[in-house]
Amino acid sequence: VPMFGNRTLLSWEVDREKQREWLRRAGLKTPRIFRDPERIDRLVIAKFPGAKGGKGYFLADSPETFREKVEEMIRRGHLRSEDVERIYLQEYILGVNAYFQYFHSILLGDVELLGMDKRYESAVDGIGRIPAAEQLRIGLNPTYTIVGNIPITLRESLLPEVLRMGDATVKVSKEISSPGIIGPFCLETIITDNLEIFAFEISTRIVAGSNVGIGTSPYAYLRYGEGMYMGRRIAREIRLGIESESLERIVS
Amino acid sequence: VPMFGNRTLLSWEVDREKQREWLRRAGLKTPRIFRDPERIDRLVIAKFPGAKGGKGYFLADSPETFREKVEEMIRRGHLRSEDVERIYLQEYILGVNAYFQYFHSILLGDVELLGMDKRYESAVDGIGRIPAAEQLRIGLNPTYTIVGNIPITLRESLLPEVLRMGDATVKVSKEISSPGIIGPFCLETIITDNLEIFAFEISTRIVAGSNVGIGTSPYAYLRYGEGMYMGRRIAREIRLGIESESLERIVS
Amino acid sequence: VPMFGNRTLLSWEVDREKQREWLRRAGLKTPRIFRDPERIDRLVIAKFPGAKGGKGYFLADSPETFREKVEEMIRRGHLRSEDVERIYLQEYILGVNAYFQYFHSILLGDVELLGMDKRYESAVDGIGRIPAAEQLRIGLNPTYTIVGNIPITLRESLLPEVLRMGDATVKVSKEISSPGIIGPFCLETIITDNLEIFAFEISTRIVAGSNVGIGTSPYAYLRYGEGMYMGRRIAREIRLGIESESLERIVS
Numbered sequence: 158v159p160m161f162g163n164r165t166l167l168s169w170e171v172d173r174e175k176q177r178e179w180l181r182r183a184g185l186k187t188p189r190i191f192r193d194p195e196r197i198d199r200l201v202i203a204k205f206p207g208a209k210g211g212k213g214y215f216l217a218d219s220p221e222t223f224r225e226k227v228e229e230m231i232r233r234g235h236l237r238s239e240d241v242e243r244i245y246l247q248e249y250i251l252g253v254n255a256y257f258q259y260f261h262s263i264l265l266g267d268v269e270l271l272g273m274d275k276r277y278e279s280a281v282d283g284i285g286r287i288p289a290a291e292q293l294r295i296g297l298n299p300t301y302t303i304v305g306n307i308p309i310t311l312r313e314s315l316l317p318e319v320l321r322m323g324d325a326t327v328k329v330s331k332e333i334s335s336p337g338i339i340g341p342f343c344l345e346t347i348i349t350d351n352l353e354i355f356a357f358e359i360s361t362r363i364v365a366g367s368n369v370g371i372g373t374s375p376y377a378y379l380r381y382g383e384g385m386y387m388g389r390r391i392a393r394e395i396r397l398g399i400e401s402e403s404l405e406r407i408v409s
Numbered sequence: 410v411p412m413f414g415n416r417t418l419l420s421w422e423v424d425r426e427k428q429r430e431w432l433r434r435a436g437l438k439t440p441r442i443f444r445d446p447e448r449i450d451r452l453v454i455a456k457f458p459g460a461k462g463g464k465g466y467f468l469a470d471s472p473e474t475f476r477e478k479v480e481e482m483i484r485r486g487h488l489r490s491e492d493v494e495r496i497y498l499q500e501y502i503l504g505v506n507a508y509f510q511y512f513h514s515i516l517l518g519d520v521e522l523l524g525m526d527k528r529y530e531s532a533v534d535g536i537g538r539i540p541a542a543e544q545l546r547i548g549l550n551p552t553y554t555i556v557g558n559i560p561i562t563l564r565e566s567l568l569p570e571v572l573r574m575g576d577a578t579v580k581v582s583k584e585i586s587s588p589g590i591i592g593p594f595c596l597e598t599i600i601t602d603n604l605e606i607f608a609f610e611i612s613t614r615i616v617a618g619s620n621v622g623i624g625t626s627p628y629a630y631l632r633y634g635e636g637m638y639m640g641r642r643i644a645r646e647i648r649l650g651i652e653s654e655s656l657e658r659i660v661s
Numbered sequence: 662v663p664m665f666g667n668r669t670l671l672s673w674e675v676d677r678e679k680q681r682e683w684l685r686r687a688g689l690k691t692p693r694i695f696r697d698p699e700r701i702d703r704l705v706i707a708k709f710p711g712a713k714g715g716k717g718y719f720l721a722d723s724p725e726t727f728r729e730k731v732e733e734m735i736r737r738g739h740l741r742s743e744d745v746e747r748i749y750l751q752e753y754i755l756g757v758n759a760y761f762q763y764f765h766s767i768l769l770g771d772v773e774l775l776g777m778d779k780r781y782e783s784a785v786d787g788i789g790r791i792p793a794a795e796q797l798r799i800g801l802n803p804t805y806t807i808v809g810n811i812p813i814t815l816r817e818s819l820l821p822e823v824l825r826m827g828d829a830t831v832k833v834s835k836e837i838s839s840p841g842i843i844g845p846f847c848l849e850t851i852i853t854d855n856l857e858i859f860a861f862e863i864s865t866r867i868v869a870g871s872n873v874g875i876g877t878s879p880y881a882y883l884r885y886g887e888g889m890y891m892g893r894r895i896a897r898e899i900r901l902g903i904e905s906e907s908l909e910r911i912v913s
Contacts, residue, residue, distance in 0.1 A: 301602075308560060
């Protein structure tokens with residue numbers, strides 16, 4: 158069945174290492190990966206093999222705290238000894254998260270920024286409401302289950318960089334799987350207090366955060382005026398494909 | 410004076426126990442209530458009798474911390490000894506809050522989801538910005554004064570459950586006070602990292618969070634297209650009542 | 662070059678003491694300033710001379726913690742000994758931040774509330790996602806780099822006060838620099854759990870937070886219906902100035 162979008166890129170999206178390669182080839186900043194727990198020299202987020210649904214993480218800031226937490230996780234039955242070596246250790250970038258929704262139009266040859274949001278995650282976005290004293294007593298471990306999205310607008314001086322990031326991501330996508338991304342994609346980032354933008358994930362499809370801007374995203378508005386959003390943008394591209402007899406260019 | 414809405418349900422809304430009965434009869438998950446402080450075995454939120462405006466709360470995670478905090482509150486004059494027995498102890502559900510605005514149309518026989526937001530509470534939504542070390546030194550106690558609302562969109566896989574919750578709430582409302590809820594109501598919930606939705610309150614009226622979506626809620630848009638929001642939805646129902654000569658069905 | 666707006670007020674905006682004088686003359690609540698670190702008796706935020714871009718701050722809650730942190734900052738090279746006396750000490754108001762965007766129309770003689778948002782700051786809005794135990798180990802110092810804005814709606818009972826604050830700010834602006842503010846301005850506030858609104862800054866110009874409401878602010882909607890926002894409001898004022906041959910009244 159022909160599908161709007163580029164199927165091949167899904168294989169890049171599902172593979173953590175290939176994603177990372179893609180982002181780095183596009184020149185995006187990415188969090189450092191620690192292959193060896195003994196080298197942990199800053200805050201890292203440890204991800205269990207097969208962790209999903211926002212669970213199976215812990216934070217550590219040294220080889221010692223890493224070992225302590227691993228032992229605790231094994232004792233509690235959250236982790237098997239044989240999986241310890243496969244724990245994925247990623248630098249924890251201190252900052253705030255921001256998700257950028259783009260649309261790559263093959264037919265118009267342009268990358269459009271259509272929306273922006275931050276994630277709303279349970280329980281991690283709720284723990285800040287618990288005073289530190291109580292947190293210490295109950296021994297919190299953060300979980301990151303995505304529950305929703307919250308609209309944001311961005312500091313204007315960051316927009317050129319965000320647009321460049323979208324362009325570069327599309328450019329590399331053409332190299333790794335011609336004709337590259339077709340339609341919507343999302344870069345998932347952390348912005349530091351130095352205004353550096355670290356990309357930690359790419360989704361080569363419509364993402365839930367797009368809903369934030371249905372009919373109301375300032376970014377879609379600035380580009381198209383009222384009433385534009387990701388779903389409609391896709392529909393419009395398909396119609397343009399039909400009308401210009403180039404539908405085969407935007408399906409795979 | 411005839412009023413749009415069902416007056417009788419207000420008596421259910423103002424009574425904590427009746428609210429809880431309603432929510433539970435509708436099959437909604439609710440936080441556990443602890444009648445005996447000696448049984449506290451997890452994080453609970455303790456509410457003073459007559460607490461209002463977001464103040465008069467503390468957190469405890471064991472009978473010991475409960476007693477310590479009670480003594481401290483009495484010493485500081487925030488609580489009277491004779492009121493200790495009337496402190497309301499509710500399980501503190503770890504997660505993030507989400508408020509769903511519904512409209513029950515008696516005339517169309519349907520429950521509509523028109524908006525969604527999270528609360529913005531002072532000072533509790535500000536304490537996460539204070540580093541743990543400072544929090545411990547100044548000895549924070551959380552307060553929950555509602556100051557505003559922030560729009561959210563929800564993870565799509567949760568929407569069927571949210572719609573079911575609205576339907577079930579209306580169904581029970583018909584049993585407890587025919588013809589049930591007329592017009593707007595709001596379910597106030599916490600969503601856990603297991604994607605369980607706990608309802609801790611119901612408001613059988615237009616709530617401030619509805620303002621979040623004036624002219625812009627994705628949910629009202631998906632149902633009605635542009636320009637629908639709670640105030641207009643009420644006006645439309647009243648007009649429909651007049652035009653169909655059934656105004657008496659939607660006033661009480 | 663004639664410019665829309667009142668240039669003279671910029672000199673009030675850039676000077677911390679003059680800003681404060683303006684806000685206080687308008688009757689707005691402002692955070693207390695501590696001239697002498699020995700008098701610190703509550704949580705304060707200490708700002709280094711020349712601090713900018715959200716960095717160069719620390720929190721202290723007593724003369725002792727102030728001295729400790731100063732020594733640490735000097736040791737780390739973040740602060741020079743000769744600058745210690747020029748550290749600006751401001752009461753840290755416990756609450757949540759809210760930014761109000763107003764438009765003063767000289768031509769219509771009115772102050773309009775057109776939008777509202779909260780700041781999204783890195784890394785301070787991310788630290789609440791780090792459990793207290795990890796925070797204590799890594800020794801966080803908060804930074805306040807503005808990265809974006811998030812739309813909010815306000816508790817309705819606060820709106821009269823917010824409108825009064827806008828009116829009073831304009832009234833004083835006329836006294837300090839006739840004809841007063843021309844066009845957009847923003848009051849940057851903290852709202853406490855007593856619903857007191859403390860203003861800590863004024864921006865006498867269009868601010869980034871205005872973008873939050875492009876085409877979608879409930880407050881602009883309530884005043885103008887669909888499609889109004891700060892940029893368009895400015896354009897409309899200029900056009901009105903041209904049409905009524907009073908352009909010279911709104912430029913400086």
